[in-house]
Amino acid sequence: MGLTTSLIVIVLLIGVSAFFSMAEISLAASRRLRLSQMADEGNLRAAEVLAVQDQPGSYFTVVQIGLNAVAILGGIVGEGALTPYLAAGLAWFLDPVTAARIGFALSFLLVTGLFVVFADLFPKRVGMIEPERIATRLIGPMRWCMRLLKPLVWVFDTLASGLFRLFGLPVSRDERITPDDILAMAEAGTQAGLLAEQEQQVIENVFELDTRTVESAMTTRERIVYFLLDDDDALIRTRVVEQPHSTYLVCDGHIDKVVGYVDATDLFQRVLRNEPISLQGESGQSLIKKVLVVPDRLTLSEMLGQFRQAHEDFAVIVNEYSLVVGVITLNDVMSTVMGSLVGHDDEEQIVRREDGSWLADGMTPIPDLLRALDLDELPHQGQYDTLAGFLMVMLRRIPRRTDALTWGGWRFEVMDVDSYRIDQVMITRVV
Template identity: 70%
Template structure:
């Protein structure tokens, strides 16, 4: 019996080894392995190489697991059944004792293999996959070399079947933005990544999907000068609407000439010179971009043109808004750069409802309401646009739209512009 128990222990240890080899390789993170390899750990480099072509490795694992399982059944039945049978014959008939002894022997061996050869090693491999993978990579590569003819035959047959099913044979190790977002979310849940940091990471990837209209200053809020404005008009407008940059137009806003920095105007005031927009070098050439660009694309244009200010026009060459580098960065940084006295576009009320501005970008509304999808996605960028598409007309006061259990009610309209929208849960029927 002692010899049989020792043999069972060896089989359990062998099965645990193969379980660790399988789960740890699959669960090892390439980024962490690459860091370890760059620090000089050759075992991490070997694990990375196996992850690139894991076919022979997993073939050896399956050969080992199945061989050990078969041997465990054979050895276990012969090792424990006679001893169980001898003990049970003192209490029951020999035929019943033999049947029950076989069942007890089978249950005992199965329980030992499940706990010691499967659950415990796999739990360890999932908690520390890189460490366990590096611990077993040496012996596993030795077995791969030893069993190479057999593994080649099994791997070739497996690859053929996978290709017949139309599935990829090689593992795709490319990292997408969804993987990074998932890691950031996991880090936030673990307390490693702060809420603001996770939100900033999400905002960075939104730059490729959010159009400039979601971050621009709209047409009706633009402060601009006309080339014919005199010193008094310019000074009065600066006092009433203090900004760092002003558009300069030829008569109306759609006839853009350029822009002027408030700093340049202040310098003329400090020198006691009159403000004349026709002065040489005062008005600068402005960057003009179409309204279909994403924030990522306009950021690229800022970098190429060495500008931080742009005018946004639609397909009819009409000015729809302006955008600055600070607007783009505010979209990325979110509340980290917003001043405390800045009016928020969407505010949660005590009863759980929301009061939102009509120009609130859809991603901000989606984040607040935790929506997955929106109807007619891509046809609008703001909450007001959503209401227009759903109503198929210009929204009026008290108009309502219900979507995903939320009621969007227009509470204020200012000259065809949706000013305020109340968002509340729809009572359950």
């Protein structure tokens, strides 16, 4: 075989090897979701790729037969074609034996390098860039190769399946998409510039609904604005003006004896009609509505289910002793999901200062705290839902002003306490 013919054969073998390498990596890297979208749009070859992904054994068997056969042929042709010419050139400076050895080594390195670059690295990188498009283009030729090599494929597939059964390995990959997979894809999309950071945060917040309790989003007991049954018209009007809300609790004597709630719109209608406002008698009964009462251990996801089932958007949260611990609205839950995409009437619960420290409200939910401080977890997690709860568990008592503790490279110092309630905590990095 002459040099020209040998070089043409080597080029053809590199092309065949590149074809199989690209076919292998494109099938493995193709995203089923994208292929399903292409198939729904009428791309028949995308449907064929999906079918092969479900049973990829024969496909990869053909790829391996092709790659190994080409590699062996490439070594034989390359050594026989290039070694004599390289050895003859080196014989001008070296003795014939040494020239032949070095010529063989150079021939081996040259052919190997060509195969590594043009038959492996380059085609695989191309296949990784647009795997779905390339997989759909190569599925036709690969189907033809699978039919041509069917006897060999059956032999090797039978042997491989026997080994899988022997070692108890699954014969197909698990295509289920977990929440971690979705979060990882969202993070990758943000890093690639396809998603804004706020959008990624919304996706993370949606999955947190199953772990965050209603206490992390509720209006706490001491901030609840409510009426008593015996409040007179003047008091109700004054409270609505001074503390405007869309919904008000109605209690009998004290906050833990909840009767129901009233809508601010109903009160305004009474005012516009110049009618007196009373929460007692028939007039009061027409204003007061039955309130949804839920336990404090519900998750936000379960809270959404309660709202949907009861056709309500307001609920009272009680603890195991039937004491009111807070109230929550549908808007509170959705604000937790939307995060920074929606505006807040109140100040943020955790704020970064210019020196890199954080000033946080004691009621800051633990997920928000972990996210701000870039921590994976806190000790005894699950025993508390807020920063105040974390400090109480760690200190084993009610924190006082100037109390401090250090954990995870951060120092938590209580700055302000109001009637046992932790108002502000300074969080600084420990150098």
